[in-house]
Amino acid sequence: MAPVAVSLATTTDFVTAPHTLHDVIAQAAEWYPLHELSFISSLAQDSIQTKTFSAFNQYVRNLARAMLEWGKPRGSVIVVYLTEHEDNMTAVWACLLAGYLPCLQPALSAQQAHKEGHVAHIKNLLGSATWLTSELGAEQITSISGLEVHLFSEFKSSGEKFAVGADWVAYKAKPDDDAIMFLTSGSTGFSKAVVHTHRTILTACRAQGQNYGLTSESKVLNWIGFDHVGGSLEFHITPLLHGASQLHVHASAIITGPLRLLRLIDEQSIQLAFGPNFLLSKLTRDLEKRSDLFGCFDLSSIKRINSEGEAIVSKTAQAFVAMMKKFSKNPSAVSLVIAPGFGVTETCAGCIYNYPLDVLTTELAREFLDLGRPLNGCEMRIVDPADGTTLRPDGESGELQIRGQMVFVRYYNNAEATSSSFVEGGWFRTGDVGIIENGVMRLGGRIKDTIIVHGISYGIPELETNLQTVEGVMHSFLAAACYRAPGQDTEGFIIFYSPTFNLDGAEASTELSATHRALRDICVKMITLPPQFIIPIPVNQMERTTLGKLSRARLMSLFKQGQLAKYITRSEELLSEARGISFVAPYTETEKVFVKIYAGIFNLIESKVSVSDNFFEIGGTSLDAIRLKREGEEYFGLPDIPSIQILKHPVLSSLAHYVDFLLSKGTQTEEYDPIVPFSVTGNKTPIFFVHPGVGEVLIFVNLAKYFQNERPFYAFRARGFDSGHLFFTSMDEMVSCYAAAAKRIQATGPYAIAGYSYGGAVAFEVAKRLEAMGEEVKFFAPINIPPNISDHMCELDWTAALLNLSAFLGFMSRYDADDMHPSVSLLTRQQQLEFVWKLSPPERIVELQLTLEKLDKWTDVAMSLINCGVDYIPTGSVSAVDVFYTTPFAGSNVDWLNNQLKPWTGWSRGEAWSDFSRSKVSYILVPGEHTTLMDFEYVSQFQKIFRSRLEARGL
Template sequence: MAPIALAPTTNTRFVTKLKTSIVSPQPNTLHDVLAHAVERHPLHELGFITSSAHDSSIQTKTFSEFNQYVRNLARAMLEWGKPTGSVVVVYLTEHEDNMAAVWACLLAGYVPCLQPALSAQQAHKEAHVAHIKNLFGSAIWLTSEIGAEQISSISGLDSHLLSELKASAEKFNVAANWIAYEPKPDDEAILFLTSGSTGFSKAVVHTHRTILAACRAKGQSYGLTSESRIMNWVGFDHVAGSLEMHVTPLLFGASQLHVHASAILADPLRFFRLIDEKSIELAFAPNFLLSKLTRDLEKRTDFYGSFDLSSVRQINSGGEAVVSKTAQAFAAMMKKFSKNSVSFVISPGFGMTETCAGCIYNPADVLATEPAHEFLDLGRPINGCEMRVVDPQDGVTLRPDGESGELQVRGPMLFVRYYNNAEATSSSFVEGGWYRTGDIGIIEKGVMRLSGRIKDTLIVHGVSYGIPELETHLQTPEGVTHSFLTAAPYRAPGQETEAFIIFYSPTFDLNGPDASTKLFATHRALRDISVKMITLPPQVIIPIPVDQMEKTTLGKLSRAHLLNLFKQGQLAKHIARAEELISQARGVSFVAPSTETEKALAKIYAGIFNLADGDISASDNFFEIGGTSIDAIRLKRESEECFGVPDVSAIQILKRPVLSSLANYINTLVSRGTEAEEYDPIVPLQLSGKKTPIFFVHPGIGEVLIFVNLAKYFQNERPFYAFRARGFDAGHPYFTSMDEMASCYAAAIKKTQATGPYAIAGYSYGGVVAFEVAKRLEAMGDEVKFVGLINIPPDIAPRMNEIDWTSGMLHLSAFLGLVAKHDADDLAPPLRPLPKQEQLEFVWKMAPPERIVELQLTIEKLDKWVDLAGSLIDCGLDYSPSGSVSAVDVFYAIPFAGTKTDWLNNSLKPWSGYSRGEATYTDVPGEHHTLMDLEHVPQFQKIFRARLEARGV
């Protein structure tokens, strides 16, 4: 029966259609997929664990409930009055929201385009959004309040809030088979954006036909049935999350659980718990997650035999090559943690956005059959897909079996074109419909494996980085000959993720008298830039004299040629010379550990950094050789075990990161026990570099560990000091006023850095303290060039007066990750009537045991910490800002409550009244309590450094 067209009424501008309840036996469109799933399995479930979920609580909707929900959303979308076929840019973070938005767009006759997280750098973000606007013309943006804030600075966008759409949808209750448009198989269905790592993103066009061809073949490959249960944690904006792990199982009627990645990464055991609780058969885990789970859980022998993992049949892995040993270690660990016997395959796969994710798979029982290569083979194509390896120069001449060449694929799952980019589309294909993947592969006896990359990208933990941009920054250090540097992706034997090598020509003679000093400085600068750009140091840095560095006829360095020379050992003499010079430079400062305590600590350092004991010098600084805040906690714990002392203070580790100094402190603990030391508010987190030091004031919790991950980005650039509140250690009283605290900190700065110019910043509560300290320094006649205020208004007294002991305790607990932020907000009213001890015990029971161990907390320490934080609140109760400083730089993130725009305009902009120069206001990623987390600090440090440099410090 044909769909029935309804005549439009006077207050509608669209045509709706009703499908009969009879659906075709074989879905031809995505609409059919949803209709089939609802008709045949109405009570099967879609489950979701959000990014804010503190525990493993799962929000569920049956297929039937979800179907009604998205059709009502689709009907509400029509109120926008947009023509059929309009592109809707979906910019959301949670799986359920993304999923609902995509289905609603499809049912309303629109084409969804899934937008990954936008760059935190304003210029990059605005350029990308402008590109998308130009690409799609009048595209609509559907986003959350947070997303709307991120794009608020770009004019001319037609944006809508999902929350408002949901509210609008509540007035509708359409039929369970309502649609606004009957699509054809070759209509555009969903658009996916490429990473844009080598330029602006391209929009990959997939039709209903290409998506269904891929999903049907994938499901057959996995052996999916309606009784299968899958678990996905990949973001929905990625083809693997939306197509491979949602549309594919939906096509087969399988129940699904979608978990926000942060929930797994924060608690690796949750991966096993969910498999146990939900009887998961199919899951997805890229190589870096397999490695992380194995590494994080290797010592959790107390959980051996704790989970029923017998339901697992297959774990897919993609995004980067899977290390064979990693896969074997993970599989062995799964067996140890399971209370029942397990039998499953790890299935590495190859796929791209252009192929609807995986199209080549290799299900492997890595414990039963020894892998043939260092990385697991990628296997054979799914039904309908073909692959071949050709000469990359002409793109058509077949390579013999076992020889490497350019990997090409073709089949019905291939995208049809790049949206509004005919040139890119045509250049991606060769005669016969073969798609050029840009990867170097080997096909041997019908099985494919990758051996390299053609494209200018580097994949670290599944994230793509553009090599050209990295190379541009690597050209800047003194010692690098301009245009004689290149970086190439490389994975060393046994390495868990892709790394890279830097090839360059030095400006100085490698045989000159000062070559060791110059080479050491140059290589240190290259490492620093790499860490700041992509959070990863180079695997190897190879200096090649300029007269031996070959260029092409076009004047370019050939990455492929240099990489081949390296692999063949033809650059060994250059590597050996570099190692000799570096060893000479290091030998000047290397001090062999001499005492038993130093030797024991050297062993601990070496274990943390996976180095040989003999590589550790007594002069090594823990943080300069790569230590993080998490590593510091491990150092504390292992030192206590090694030396038999009850408490190696984490703050003393921060103050004494040099091995010999820490050894002296531990010797004191062993001989005399813990003694109260004179209070020193300054904790040096990083001491190298010649630029103006930066002083950071603690947030309202008073501690400084939160700055450790930020401080490492300033290595060899500028010293980084942090202020720690008074009162943590026995015998030290709390501060009693803002004046006392600011005066104490100003005096400490003068003691550390006698003369200006000064640079000072404060995070949250610390912002107003930093402002007061800067005023005092200026009053002494000193120049303060930079005052950074991070997410705090000048008038804090109203907020301080709202915080009682209970809310303060919950705020601290949320900041420390003991409870979720939304729990902290909800728990205050019911907890407030209880005695303080009962409140503490309640929160203590909620806290993740792993987090308590990580922080080395006891309930007594938490109680004292709450009191100290309360003393800081008391200091701010009657604080009233006054006076001014030369200039302020305000950094703003998502506030505790309200919108970012209101927060900026109503709460933060008043800082301009306390700045004699022009105040700046800079958007930074994350929320108030997460902007210093490992997830956001790589972007924050770039933004923060740019403002420091803009102020001339």
């Protein structure tokens, strides 16, 4: 077949069409003054703040005038580092109207060295050190010298002094002036700054709006961060250009509350939204659990969901649309279509789209949805990646290249990167592998050195560098390559390496097992995902290129052709042999039952399950533990296998022995032991976690798996849950018990202790107690709690304990719990329990295997801890404090940090963590909210930040 390049003609602009972004906002305010920009922030996820186009236009022009007071020359770069959509949007428009060039900065790395290196790089790259950020952002960059930092709160206040005209601008822009800069992910090194002009942005926005069918009556919903081209251009400037109203929602509000998406579509009559493959998959799984709300929403308004960022699995799209119909009051009225597309920062987001597809009525021939055809004014072609110019025939894969006026003009101050990104004729090299067949494009992989996991890009070179350090890996003979298995929701990867040991040697099985375990652990810690395959290849079979590099493309080709099968088979033989060395077959009937249950949970062959297997070390989660408990109770006819006993007996044989004890002894009380061992492997200093105010420790299950084979992970569980165990009656009694238990597990220091919420105060006292014993406590970490908890405790009664526990368990929001307290407290204790029980989601009750009696007992435990803390006043100090904080129950991060965790400026309150540390206190922001930071959505990021602080303390 003949080589192909595909293009579509450019549309003709209307006479009145805006030529610059200045024209866009002026036209929106003049033509559609009452249309709205609405916002849901990370701090107030159940309320919507709104500004009309007219009011917003006046607001940002006043701020632009205030910005001139900074005295910067026209064209100066302003780094905008903010988290909320409204703040980012305001800052960008103010910069544009003041004649400055905004550069949008995504969230900075939590790792200090990487963060400081990035900020220094941006400072040198831009030749500017002017940042507009929040108090929290300023705190993050305080260690980098030479930056000029303007606080957004002060900037907003300064705008109140001005009242300029509704058409005021400091400088009338021209179409080819620089407009906005976006930073690349930096996944293959330090970030590049992508420069877009007014012309490139408006060309893309016109074509996007035409493709989406936007009108002034449309309403769009966006949850992508504003620092991303999708959030700022595709879902703000594009609809603004067409007069469409917009709702911008902080991502956390959708990810942690999937029903909120349905409610917003229903209540706000949303027509267009965004949903990458991983989110559609997650929403489908989460929504399946809420069958009680099927048929409860009016979803007839939603017409299209754009999906970019990663290939969309056909079955995922079908399942999501089917799920939306189930929730609709009138399923036949739901005409939702999925529009898969392709775009990158350099193309102003989406530039190639498939025709909107009804995935339920269209026969889907391939595993992934096709990406389609280019927008008006855009061209695409597939070429030989070796030379970057030779066109590939129709239906053959090669490098995807794009050309058009929406393609960026240059990388800022980086002529070399700009030049290497284009080939003759102005074609931009995307770095992606694609196929064009009959004018329709689909992706086939990536040339660039990145892997996308749940929409987040990770650099393969950085991963490879860390994997090279594993004992058993021959240095410079390791490569990682992207791979998506059939039916897989998100992209995966394979590790190829040459072992330092002989695969036919006497100790090969033991050495291979240890090497593969270490490689998996690093992958999980760095990118939250284990490799799908780890393939050991003898060094004499690992070919290099003429430049001395391993070719990932060649290794993947060999893998797909089956030419590495013998090495995979040999690896499986050795791993099976290693497993056989420690393999213990079930002997008792109870062990055989648990082998069957383990096999079902982990999708294993029963003959491969050893009674020496540790439930959590082979991948068990908190939900898996609940399933194990439920199936064990059902099979053995036991009324209860306490969850804590599963945590204390994670090894199959030990759990079987405990169940035999229950069957033979009935409910005989075991001696109380506060220690729950989540993991006992690893050579680094153990970490001890103290329970939150509800006393339980299941919340740590998701976190503990990241420490396996690195350091032991223990948690303290409160006394009083089990029959015959008395509640703690004082803080001193609890601390004495926990300190003695820590000494029993770890005889000498240095110690590492952390406490979540209420547990932060207890952990502080345990750390003091250990220091009083002459031991070194090298790491103490309170998590989202101030040092003085007594003020909070004295406000709480049994009703508050019940409602707080209910909020902690996800039965209601914290705000609902606070609002309900006055009326619920008037009920009898039994009525209060029944009231909460009726509000509780049935599937959550099943997950927790909860009964009214257990909820009653749990509330008593929580109340006992309140009583222990009501008179608690912190005194003394410890050697070091690392405070981890996130969004509190009420208020902002900034207020929480400055008014509760750190000293107030101007005087000493004697209640900040710095008053109880003998060295400088570190304050570290972590993602999520108070009750969600250890949930699946956030724990992968929390563990990275937490582990980096442990390492910074030398542990």
